[in-house]
Amino acid sequence: MISSGKSICVRAKLAGCVFSVFVGLAVAPVAVMAASHGTGPMGHPESSGGHHGAQYGHHAKTMGGPRLPQASLQAAASSQVAQDTVTVTLSAQLNDVSQQVVNAQLSKALDTAVASAKKQDAVKVYSGNFRVWPFTDEDGKVTRWQGRAELILESKDFPAASELAASLGDQLSITNIAFSVSPESRAKAEEALLEEAAAAFRKRADAFAVAFGFQSYSIKELNLGGAGVEYAPAPRMMAMAADKASVPLEGNTETVTVSVQGTIYLQRENK
Incomplete structure (x- = not known):
C-alpha cells in the first residue's frame, strides 16, 4: 500500500x-x-x-x-x-402518599401549561417524559409516591421561546435548554x-x-x-x-x- x-x-x-x-x-x-x-x-x-x-x-x-x-x-x-433552533425542557415534580393524587396534579399542571403555551404560534409545544414511582420503607411498604412530568418547547424564534418559558414559571421549572441546527x-x-x-x-x-x-x-x-x-x-x-x-x-x-x-x-x- x-x-x-x-x-x-x-x-x-x-x-x-x-x-x-x-x-x-x-x-x-x-x-x-x-x-x-x-x-x-x-x-x-x-x-x-x-x-x-x-x-x-x-x-x-x-x-x-x-x-x-x-x-x-x-x-x-x-x-x-x-444553530437556529432552541429546545426548552420544563418540568413539574410532586410527591404525595396517594399515587392518584400525584397523577392528577401532574396532569393538571401539564394541561394548564399546554393551554397557555399553545397561545404562542411561534413555538411548538409537546409533552415529554411522564413518570410516577413509589418510595418504600425498610419493610418494603409504599410510604409515598413521587412524580415528574415534562413539557417541551421548540422554536426558531428565540425571544418567543424565552418569554413563553418564563411565563410558565408558576406551573413548571426550566430544567434544560439545548440548541441545534434545523x-x-x-x-x-x-x-x-x-x-x-x-x-x-x-x-x-x-x-x-x-x-x-x-x-x-x-x-x-x-x-x-x-x-x-x-x-x-x-x-x-x-x-x-x-x-x-x-x-x-x-x-x-x-x-x-x-x-x-x-x-x-x-x-x-x-x-
Missing part, C-alpha cells in the same frame, strides 16, 4: 460561512487488481446510482491488455452552521458541501493520475461517508429555576461535514 501521508486543506466561502476541504489519499498496489469490464470516459462512472452509498462500476481491464491499477481517494468538505438549514448546507467535496475529489483524482504517469482515470465506485453528513453537535445545556424574567437564549454553531470516498482506475492512452 502506497500512501502520500498528506492531507490537502482548501478554504473557501459558502453562503457567508468559511469552510475547509480536507483530502486524504491511499493507493492500492499497482499491478495485481482483478478486472472484468471496460472503462468509461475520464472522470465519469461506468454506471450510475440514485442514492447515498451507491457503488458504481466494476473491475476493468483493457481489451487484451493488462489489468488496470486502482487508487482509493477521499475528500471532505465542512462548514460551520449556526433540518432545513442542515439540508441546505449539505447540498452545497456535496458539490465542494465532489469537486475536490475530481481535482485530486486528476492530479494523482498525472503525478504517477497516467493520462486519465475512470471511476470504479463512489460512496458518501455515513448518511451523507458527519457532524459534531455542540448544544449548550442549561438548568435553572424559572421565574417571571425571560431567559437569555443564544445558540452556538455546529460543524456539518460531507465526505466522498471512491476508487478509480488509472489509465494510459492506447497507442
